[in-house]
Amino acid sequence: MTVRSPRWSVALPLALAWAAPLMAQEAPAPSHMLAGTRLDVVASGEVSAVPDIATIGAGVVTQAPTAAAAMAENAQRTAATVAAIRKAGVADRDIQTTSVSLSPQYRYAENLPPAIVGYQASTRVSVRFRDVRKAGPILDSLVAAGANQIDGPTLSIDKPEPLLDQAREKAVAAARARAALYARAAGLQVKRIVAISEGSFEPMPIVRPMPMMAMARAEKAADTMIEAGEQKIAISLSVTFELM
Template structure:
């Protein structure tokens, strides 16, 4: 009889213990919560220019177009090497071969020849020299140039500066609201980082037709942005 009573007591205690474990304490906030979204920014002059340079050739046959293209691209790659561009900064971007057609009314298209193209993405770590190097590439057979895409090499340091600026802006905004409400900022409750942007002017690559003029790449300035969502406790 004693054993049966003990077992019954244990069974009765199980749901009580489970209920106690499921209970979640509710935090009571003594004050007012304020959510602030702030964007911090840092300015940098881009120090890397990525430009696509290529060769487009045409010939009566596919083999002829590819052969002529390979010969010109060999000279272009040699010019990059002679200019001191490292191998790690040159990457094949596209290679293509396509037929060229002549169209006439009520007639099927007729293949008149073939066009081959080959381009490389070149990363210039000295933007000031990139224009002169592009001119050298054109002299060696490059006849297709796109870009530049300007970027910042040490991006993390600029982002850290933007993060510091964002925290300062968020704190200043919280202080403003607290003052307007007749309260004070007690403490920071939470902080999360969102996606930042890099708006900025699109740099212009000026290409001159005359040999006496040199191609110029103007880096301009880029803004690095970081967004923060910060929650403060006001009292």
């Protein structure tokens, strides 16, 4: 009597033969095992620089009995303010309208619904100064032109990348020095760097300018001044070493 093998007994080896190359391709490569001792170090590097960009918000707020009158007056005073900014040498790319708003003003009385007594219009413009020393006098001219809200400044560095690279170099040097210290304490030597991971950075002010507020004045007073101070740029690194 002849005994026949089931069809699946032949199909299964063939299926495995086809799947083997795919499994070999998809299988993750084994991670490299350290022959020595692993050391993880967190180090930072920092540099200081004088900010060369000042960003300030200038606003015009107007009130009138009607919405149209409030917006019209606001548009006129805002146009004069922006013209003063351009006249001072600020480029168009550094002038940006950030908000325009119109809202009713109410009068409240007991046992009566709120009554609209007028409207308030507001326009805000963000101005970026590339010469921080000129920012103060320009602000005074903005107030004279019609701006009645000033806030800021936000100080920053225009091109921080070269400074960031210096901070990175200092961070790596600090990590190497710390790894060497641990290695000596443990009776080992630093063989190599296995991995480097960079964290985020934020410029941190070392000297903050005093809060500034500008107001229209009937008599001549001291000009508004902005002191740039310094900013600290720091980079944090996580570095993995192999010690032998």
